[in-house]
Amino acid sequence: MAPVKEETTEQRILEAARAVFIRKGMAGTRMQEVADEAGINKALLHYYFRDKQRLFEGVFKGGVEKQFGCIWDSLKGREHLFEAIEAFVAAYLDRMTENPQLPLFIANEVNRDPEGLRAFIDRGMESRQVFLRLVSEARERGEIIDIDPRELLVNIMALCAHPFIARPMITHIHGITDEAFRRMIIKRRKSVPEFIIRSIRA
Amino acid sequence: MAPVKEETTEQRILEAARAVFIRKGMAGTRMQEVADEAGINKALLHYYFRDKQRLFEGVFKGGVEKQFGCIWDSLKGREHLFEAIEAFVAAYLDRMTENPQLPLFIANEVNRDPEGLRAFIDRGMESRQVFLRLVSEARERGEIIDIDPRELLVNIMALCAHPFIARPMITHIHGITDEAFRRMIIKRRKSVPEFIIRSIRA
DNA sequence: CCCAATATTAACCATTTGGTTAAACCTGAT
DNA sequence: ATCAGGTTTAACCAAATGGTTAATATTGGG
Incomplete structure (x- = not known):
């Protein structure tokens, strides 16, 4: 039960984005797909990372x-x-x-x-x-x-x-x-x- | 003057597509950009190669x-x-x-x-x-x-x-x-x- | 409990993009 | 000249896509 929410939303987004960016590349990545993979709304994605470019940079700096x-x-x-x-x-x-x-x-x-x-x-x-x-x-x-x-x-x-x-x-x-x-x-x-x-x- | 038309249109398209596909990848390639690079209309692109996938295959088989x-x-x-x-x-x-x-x-x-x-x-x-x-x-x-x-x-x-x-x-x-x-x-x-x-x- | 800040969502918008259509334009044969 | 065939174009369309908005939910501090 209890949705073990050990992870912050931002982390979930970064993980999801990382996975999608890595398998689809920058051009091939859809914001919607990242949102889905993170289990959140597309708008929330833009709430945490203003646009695709910044999300990409976030992933890159953060993990890669x-x-x-x-x-x-x-x-x-x-x-x-x-x-x-x-x-x-x-x-x-x-x-x-x-x-x-x-x-x-x-x-x-x-x-x-x-x-x-x-x-x-x-x-x-x-x-x-x-x-x-x-x-x-x-x-x-x-x-x-x-x-x-x-x-x-x-x-x-x-x-x-x-x-x-x-x-x-x-x-x-x-x-x-x-x-x-x-x-x-x-x-x-x-x-x-x-x-x-x-x-x-x- | 005389636009030295030694090349067939199909060849021009294949060259252009090849160039764009190679530098942008499949996902990053825009049909319009291929058309521009070939100096033709976008519709003509679809006349010669029904869709993006077939154009890609044409490039791949033909040259690469x-x-x-x-x-x-x-x-x-x-x-x-x-x-x-x-x-x-x-x-x-x-x-x-x-x-x-x-x-x-x-x-x-x-x-x-x-x-x-x-x-x-x-x-x-x-x-x-x-x-x-x-x-x-x-x-x-x-x-x-x-x-x-x-x-x-x-x-x-x-x-x-x-x-x-x-x-x-x-x-x-x-x-x-x-x-x-x-x-x-x-x-x-x-x-x-x-x-x-x-x-x-x- | 209430409020303000933060987090989240559904609905929406403008643009881009792949693809289509119907009409115009050759060009070569009759 | 004209007709038929392939060739080329401008205009158009529907879906996808990046991004926004305004309203709602949640949460922590007073």
Whole structure:
């Protein structure tokens, strides 16, 4: 019975909006659908978030930005490149397992509005400096081959993000179930760092 | 003067629709915008393509599917895994350089409607068999380590596609211009196969 | 209990959007 | 010239959609 109202309406809206935005994108999202999913009236939506744009920003700042941004934090305080790579990949895959649609959503919206999402992109700047330092230190110690650290970072992110972005293609190509996909991601927590480290180790 | 009408109206529509669909996605595309971009009336759009869905399919079958599909063909007739990887990466990057928005567009639409795009996905099945054969042959000759060939394929596609999918993020993170991005892609024609082969070579 | 502020709703509005219609405009064959 | 076929257009329509309004319900403080 008692409608356990542990949640504030604003939270319910944000959750609903987040779900809809992530699966339909900005353009594909209908305010009505968000209202339905939150179990409220459409007018109430505009009461809490003046318009679609602000609702979108609310979702983005509130959840997406933080959840995605914290992946970068996994690099902080690392002393060794290989260890950092392992931590980053694990953090990325774990975070995305909770939210498989996120990478595609982010890619989409950053493309749609690069300026508006600049703050989001900047979020991890500090950690990226750490990464660059670790690369150059490893290079000086002769542990890795000479590689453009920026390109290395692109490769790492590619190997983390792409399975989620191309998920339906992958599951279909390989004829695997969603459950098998999940197992594949778990395997990749180990295999991706190995793949990367093998290819850069001197 | 003479409005050089080398193009049929249908072609003009397909080009325009392709451009708009790719930059706005299915949901974000307005029939009016396609009509404008094609320099025609909106009614004429519906005269050639009954509705938005059919227009979308027309674009997809007509151009996207073929252009993307031919990347797979680069694998055909290859005798050696490493050579095949080099050819595939080169084909992928060259094709996408002509059409940088394509990977994100595809990812999006395959997610939106996995069933409807099954035919597109199947297109490269034959070539993927070639790839699997080359991997197992290389494995038997002891040239490469023991790796799940499906995962290898995912990794290759990830390294090819991701720079285009995350392009605005990459250009901003690394503070580079579009021209520098182009140069990076050219570099990757060599560096990506090297990266992959280093990591699988026995 | 009453009041004021906040939360919520039903009904409404203006615009946008996908799609249609009927008429006009070629263009090539007779 | 004219007729038939496909082609193109202006005007139109109904539904969907983002957003507003005014009235009602709820709640916490005095």
